[in-house]
Amino acid sequence: MTPLPRVAWIGLGVMGSPMAENLLRAGYPVTGYTLEQHKLDRLAAHGGVPAPSAAEAARNADVIVTMLPADADVTAVAHGPDGILDRARPGALLIDMSTVAPGTAVALAAAGAEHGLRVLDAPVSGGEAGAVEGSLSVMAGGRAEDVEAARPLFEVLGGTVVHCGPHGAGQTVKAANQLIVAAGLQACAEAVVLLERSGVDVDAALDVIGGGLAASAVLTRKRRNFLDRDFTPGFRIDLHHKDMGIVTAAAREARLTLPLAELAARLIAEARERGDGGLDHSALLRGVERAAAS
Known part of the structure; x- marks a missing residue:
């Protein structure tokens, strides 16, 4: 052998x-x-x-x-x-x-x-x-x-x-992946806060959402992080901030305007500025809550 x-x-x-x-x-x-x-x-x-x-x-x-x-x-x-x-x-x-x-x-x-x-x-x-x-x-x-x-x-x-x-293609695909994950995290965070503030049974809502077109690995993997406010780092906001820098640089090199990428990068940067850089990237929910309280 x-x-x-x-x-x-x-x-x-x-x-x-x-x-x-x-x-x-x-x-x-x-x-x-x-x-x-x-x-x-x-x-x-x-x-x-x-x-x-x-x-x-x-x-x-x-x-x-x-x-x-x-x-x-x-x-x-x-x-x-x-x-x-x-x-x-x-x-x-x-x-x-x-x-x-x-x-x-x-x-x-x-x-x-x-x-x-x-x-x-x-x-x-x-x-x-x-x-x-x-x-x-x-x-x-x-x-x-x-x-x-x-x-x-x-x-x-x-x-x-x-x-x-x-060479380099794997990293380009990873940049696209990180863009999708960032957008998904922000969307899920906003949906959770919307459901909670509207008095809906959030677990039931996420069950049915997860059975339809809005189902995603982000929603499945990060569901308890969002609901329990458990932001123990699995993937830190600091690292996702670095990755979004790669995304925006790749967009510039390709001469593209990617509005959602720019927004996601800004929201992640704001989370770092607020001291959340060492938390799991699901802590983007904290930014949604801060905005809701203002």
């Missing part, structure tokens, strides 16, 4: 930790690196091997996965003084599953090729629950043969794996 490829996992946050743990459960040998010791301890408790640096994690890996908060983090891990590009084994597959700008993905692919690496951008959707369940949607950009090489690993992490096109 052919052994599974050795995986280096860089970034063990809300999404990264359960994703790495799913690979460990599937039998992949995983060496991981992140800045927080308690997250390395969690990896070790699940059978992974902590590394002292990203470069050391990547040194002998067949597949290197980065799952980091933003473009600057990905660039630093790749190109920094102890960067993975200089330490990775030629021929290794570098998969960035972070959400970054399409241009960052294209630049990483070019730099990786100069070091003999195969590179994919493969951001995901599904939030913390999807990461835990292994039901994420994986949107991959890069060469078709590299996507196929990564598919067994992707299928451990997600229920939907799609090759979206060349």
Whole structure:
């Protein structure tokens, strides 16, 4: 039986930790690196091997996965003084599953090729629950043969794996995804407040709404967050703010006016300015309530 490829996992946050743990459960040998010791301890408790640096994690890996908060983090891990590009084994597959700008993905692919690496951008959707369940949607950009090489690993992490096109295409699709999620969150938040203020049985209303054309994963996944006002972060407003910056930049590059994207970006920015950046993005409901009280 052919052994599974050795995986280096860089970034063990809300999404990264359960994703790495799913690979460990599937039998992949995983060496991981992140800045927080308690997250390395969690990896070790699940059978992974902590590394002292990203470069050391990547040194002998067949597949290197980065799952980091933003473009600057990905660039630093790749190109920094102890960067993975200089330490990775030629021929290794570098998969960035972070959400970054399409241009960052294209630049990483070019730099990786100069070091003999195969590179994919493969951001995901599904939030913390999807990461835990292994039901994420994986949107991959890069060469078709590299996507196929990564598919067994992707299928451990997600229920939907799609090759979206060349380098950067996965990130463009993720930008569109984040626009739809932002609009859906705001619409659901406004609907919940409308129902509550109108004296309607909100649970009953959401049951029937969820059975019709307005049904959505946002409504299903975030229903209890809205109703219980539980904004424990699964995906923070700060990160969605970053993603909406990618959306608006992509729209400018495509010479498009996207009115709803601009409104959603503004509402998310206002939530951050009000101190809600560390809350789950379902906390957009707080902005609806503030507006209702004014």
